[in-house]
Amino acid sequence: MSNVEMHLKILLPFRxxxxxxxxxxxxxxxxxxxxxxxxxxxxxVAALTPGILTFETDGEGETYIAVDEGxxxxxxxxxxxxxxxxxxxxxLAELHKAxxxxxxxxxxxxxxxRLTLAKLEVxxxxxxxxxxxx
Numbered sequence: 624m625s626n627v628e629m630h631l632k633i634l635l636p637f638r639x640x641x642x643x644x645x646x647x648x649x650x651x652x653x654x655x656x657x658x659x660x661x662x663x664x665x666x667x668v669a670a671l672t673p674g675i676l677t678f679e680t681d682g683e684g685e686t687y688i689a690v691d692e693g694x695x696x697x698x699x700x701x702x703x704x705x706x707x708x709x710x711x712x713x714x715l716a717e718l719h720k721a722x723x724x725x726x727x728x729x730x731x732x733x734x735x736x737r738l739t740l741a742k743l744e745v746x747x748x749x750x751x752x753x754x755x756x757x
Contacts, residue, residue: 629662634705650677669695673722689718
């Protein structure tokens with residue numbers, strides 16, 4: 624792979640959403656705001672927030688994908704994006720609306736579930752760390 628292009632793979636929990644080669648640039652959204660990736664940028668990891676991920680290739684031009692929260696990892700020319708959900712499209716207004724409707728409006732039940740899972744994960748890590756000390 625040349626050093627002027629990236630290989631992008633967007634992963635959902637149970638499948639690969641899309642995989643593109645020849646990516647010239649990527650723009651994603653994190654809690655601190657939007658950021659861009661170019662092929663020669665240093666490796667990085669970022670926690671993504673629900674928003675629009677944009678990437679550009681020579682053949683297709685700019686492509687927009689609405690993504691839920693997740694993680695982006697760039698190592699060399701490889702960029703992996705792992706998110707809960709993603710929706711592709713060409714109309715930015717429709718994608719923005721999808722982000723608002725599907726990703727940002729989390730029900731109270733789902734919030735409770737996520738909080739419970741986070742507590743279980745913390746408890747697991749705590750217990751695992753105590754086993755390692757013994």
